Amino acid sequence: MMRHPGAPAQPRGVARAVTERWRPGVGPGAAGCAGGAGRRGVSFGTKDPDRPDLRPLGRCRSPAVAPRSQAISCKRGTFRPDPERGGRPPAAAPPRKTPGDATSTAQELYTTGIREHFAPALRALGFQGWRHSFSLPDDDRWAVLGVQVVHADGRVRYTVNLSVTDKTAWDRRSIRPNANTRTGLERWHAPIGEVMPVGGEVWWEVAPGPRWLVAVEDSVAAVRGYALPELRRRLRPDDRGPYLLPTALDGVNNALAIAGVARIQRAELTDGVLELHGAWSRHDPAAQQVLAGAARGFLSARDRRFRLVRVLDTLGRPLWEFPAGNHGEAD
Structure with missing residues (x-):
């Protein structure tokens, strides 16, 4: 060819x-x-x-x-x-961060803790809401729990605030009140520390490390043991009202502190009874004796609005009762 x-x-x-x-x-x-x-x-x-x-x-x-x-x-x-x-070759996917590893920041850990642990735990307790605002369902009042956050030095600190507001006073707004900001319309407002035995303000801190979740779990336990019972109690429609403001109880609390007894967190009147709430135990005879003296002081004022002093713990469980005219024994 x-x-x-x-x-x-x-x-x-x-x-x-x-x-x-x-x-x-x-x-x-x-x-x-x-x-x-x-x-x-x-x-x-x-x-x-x-x-x-x-x-x-x-x-x-x-x-x-x-x-x-x-x-x-x-x-x-x-x-x-x-x-x-x-x-x-195809691009490899970036490695996924694991909460608690060395590369996780405090903000990332806090966001994960609130989203995956704190919020689901509160919803299981009956709260409704998301992120930093939760409320208990009620027809007449807003019982709100708010999470207040502070960022400083690579760490995240947060606390919990509580408030109860009549819905009739909040009718001009479509969303729940913000427990982290006072509006003057609340029936009651307090940080969670005031309903806990420690008193005052309580803050939890989230920082990078293997034990970062401990703070979140501890805050959930505080809500379950103290905040939730207090909010439910204040949703009951009764004629309960404060007897003395916390500042007026300073003198009595100073005397209790000298005797080594926990302070009175609040004093309230309900149905002719003066109720004293605090972090006491029925198995503490020293607290019973000192509180009996405090009850005598309240009854000596001869206030006609009450004839009985009842002592309760922080969960609302009755401990002792001191009626008028019987100052030596507790019922």
Whole structure:
């Protein structure tokens, strides 16, 4: 067979039937892959006519005109680019952070703790809400719990505030009150520390480390043991009212502190009874004796609004009663 002097020489062992004009990426093999025939033969789909591609045509190969970063599809399957042959491997997904590892910040841990631990625990207790505001369902009053946050020195500190507001006084607003901000419409407002044995303000701190979740769990326990019972008690429709403000109890509390007895957290009048609430125990005879003296002091005022002093713990459980005219014994 005659050939042109400038045409490339055919390799040894190649069938003479392959006489098509050479073009980059086009040949019997390329036609077989694109058309799905897949017949055996050789492909001259190379840019160098002196070095033909002698690979079998039974396997699909990427044409020279197609980018190597794209997958080539045919009826035999889809072939992804090979990194060893110049293809670009897929980008690896960034590693997911685990709460408590060395790379987690205090803000990330706090957000995880509130979203995955604090909020679900409060909803299980009967609260409704999200993020930093929760409330107990009631037809007449808003019983709200708010989470107040402070950021400082790479740490996150937060506390819990409580408030009870009549819905009739809040009718001009469509959302619940914010327990972290006083509005002057509340029936009652206090930080959670005032209903706990410690008194005053109580803050929990979240910092990076393996024990970051302890603060969140402790705050949930404080809500369950102290905040929830107090809010439920204040939702009861009764004629309960304060007898003395906390500042007016300072003198009595100073005397209790000298005797080593926990302070009176609040004094309230209800149905002719003066109730004293504090962190006391029935198994503490010293507290019983000192509180009996405090009850004598209250009864000596001869206030006609009450004839009985009842002592209760922080959960509202009655401990002792001191009636008028019987100052020595507790019922």
